[in-house]
Amino acid sequence: MSIQHHPDDALLSAFAGGTLDSGQHVAIATHLLACARCRNFVRTMERVGGSLLTDVPPAPMSSNAFAAVEARLGEAPPSRPVTPSLPEGETEIPGLPKFVRRYRFGRWNWVAPSVHVRPIELPEPGQTRVFLLRSGPGTRLLQHSHTGVEMTCVLAGGFSQEQGHYGPGDFDLGDESIDHHPVVDADGDCICLVAMQGELRLAGLLGRLMQPFVRL
Amino acid sequence: MIQPGRRIVILVMQQALLCLDLPRRTSFASPMPKAPRAPQRLARMQPGKREPAEAPHWEVLIRAIAADQDRDAFARLFAYFAPRVKAFMQRSGVPADAAEELAQETMINVWRKAALFDAGTAGAAAWIFTIARNLRIDAYRRTQRGIDATAAEFEFELETDDAMQPDAAMIAKQDQTRVRAALDQLSAEQLRVVELSFFEQQAHADIAAALGIPLGTVKSRLRLAMNRLRDLLDGQS
Numbered sequence: 001m002s003i004q005h006h007p008d009d010a011l012l013s014a015f016a017g018g019t020l021d022s023g024q025h026v027a028i029a030t031h032l033l034a035c036a037r038c039r040n041f042v043r044t045m046e047r048v049g050g051s052l053l054t055d056v057p058p059a060p061m062s063s064n065a066f067a068a069v070e071a072r073l074g075e076a077p078p079s080r081p082v083t084p085s086l087p088e089g090e091t092e093i094p095g096l097p098k099f100v101r102r103y104r105f106g107r108w109n110w111v112a113p114s115v116h117v118r119p120i121e122l123p124e125p126g127q128t129r130v131f132l133l134r135s136g137p138g139t140r141l142l143q144h145s146h147t148g149v150e151m152t153c154v155l156a157g158g159f160s161q162e163q164g165h166y167g168p169g170d171f172d173l174g175d176e177s178i179d180h181h182p183v184v185d186a187d188g189d190c191i192c193l194v195a196m197q198g199e200l201r202l203a204g205l206l207g208r209l210m211q212p213f214v215r216l
Numbered sequence: 217m218i219q220p221g222r223r224i225v226i227l228v229m230q231q232a233l234l235c236l237d238l239p240r241r242t243s244f245a246s247p248m249p250k251a252p253r254a255p256q257r258l259a260r261m262q263p264g265k266r267e268p269a270e271a272p273h274w275e276v277l278i279r280a281i282a283a284d285q286d287r288d289a290f291a292r293l294f295a296y297f298a299p300r301v302k303a304f305m306q307r308s309g310v311p312a313d314a315a316e317e318l319a320q321e322t323m324i325n326v327w328r329k330a331a332l333f334d335a336g337t338a339g340a341a342a343w344i345f346t347i348a349r350n351l352r353i354d355a356y357r358r359t360q361r362g363i364d365a366t367a368a369e370f371e372f373e374l375e376t377d378d379a380m381q382p383d384a385a386m387i388a389k390q391d392q393t394r395v396r397a398a399l400d401q402l403s404a405e406q407l408r409v410v411e412l413s414f415f416e417q418q419a420h421a422d423i424a425a426a427l428g429i430p431l432g433t434v435k436s437r438l439r440l441a442m443n444r445l446r447d448l449l450d451g452q453s
């Protein structure tokens with residue numbers, strides 16, 4: 001199954017340049033794990049970074065800088081912090097980068113009929129919330145848009161919306177201008193990793209009636 | 217690689233790294249607190265005076281560190297790269313003192329990680345760039361968590377994710393020489409825009425003001441430059 005929907009080049013460059021916030025970083029990394037093509041574009045942008053690094057007019061280091069560094073070469077590298085992994089007995093979630101598995105995961109919460117979310121706690125505060133979204137077969141998610149940017153990467157199963165079908169590894173970016181109207185595939189649950197800023201806005205009368213009850 | 221059905225190009229272009237210019241700047245957070253920018257901070261890169269980007273000796277020096285803990289090799293790498301990493305940090309908005317510390321920390325990581333360097337995967341400069349970038353991300357995240365920004369307890373994770381390694385078949389297509397060649401094919405203005413936005417993480421609106429050109433021109437130049445690099449990756453250039 002090949003990946004049809006990718007982050008665009010500017011977003012991949014932002015990843016390579018290290019300028020995404022940590023939640024968005026997680027979403028792009030999740031896509032990259034599945035997508036060799038985007039991974040290689042990120043590598044290329046890192047080479048662009050390397051070229052620019054060699055071109056930048058140097059800023060003189062302090063006079064004792066080398067001595068200070070040399071004195072530390074024998075030091076043992078800092079030990080890695082112990083970070084939690086998925087609680088024992090949890091179902092393994094496919095398609096998550098290793099470093100995400102070390103984050104703290106909340107519980108699955110019901111948000112709407114046959115829709116559950118599971119928050120992922122990032123190590124530092126940021127603008128972006130990250131969570132897993134699990135939707136039952138055939139779920140027709142209410143048409144919605146966003147007050148901020150929403151990145152979605154499919155981990156398992158699939159859904160369809162106006163732009164086509166999305167399967168494992170596929171990436172979707174939504175913002176205020178996009179009305180999503182996704183329908184989950186009939187043959188199984190769909191699990192996505194979502195990095196969301198702002199709030200969800202449900203469209204239509206039903207959506208407005210539902211809004212107070214959708215806990216997202 | 218324009219995707220069929222991709223419909224978000226314009227908004228993404230307005231918001232992604234390269235464009236932090238809208239009122240909703242928080243959409244894509246700029247990782248480093250920005251120092252006040254004086255116009256002269258837009259000082260030119262030196263395209264005319266480029267060292268060969270991937271002069272083989274950098275890679276040889278890194279291997280010498282890995283194999284023999286060669287301090288002379290390290291000293292030569294330090295002399296060349298430390299001041300450039302410091303400049304990179306400062307251009308990203310990091311104050312001079314912190315930039316100095318991050319540059320030192322970058323070089324210490326070069327020493328420690330030399331054995332992990334794979335010349336087939338990344339050129340020396342790209343490799344050092346990623347170390348510096350990751351330390352900058354770490355430093356920013358630590359400041360967000362209120363932890364001393366000089367503590368080195370937190371290591372950027374993605375590097376260690378085996379699955380993040382590129383596919384061997386693609387590597388040959390993206391060697392540093394070709395990336396360099398593509399950069400050299402950009403017009404001076406395009407190159408400037410790429411440098412400013414990618415490397416210095418400067419808002420596009422700031423770039424437009426600094427260069428005295430309309431915002432739309434910044435974006436179109438950037439897009440052209442990105443297309444060129446994408447062509448390079450796809451082997452069409």
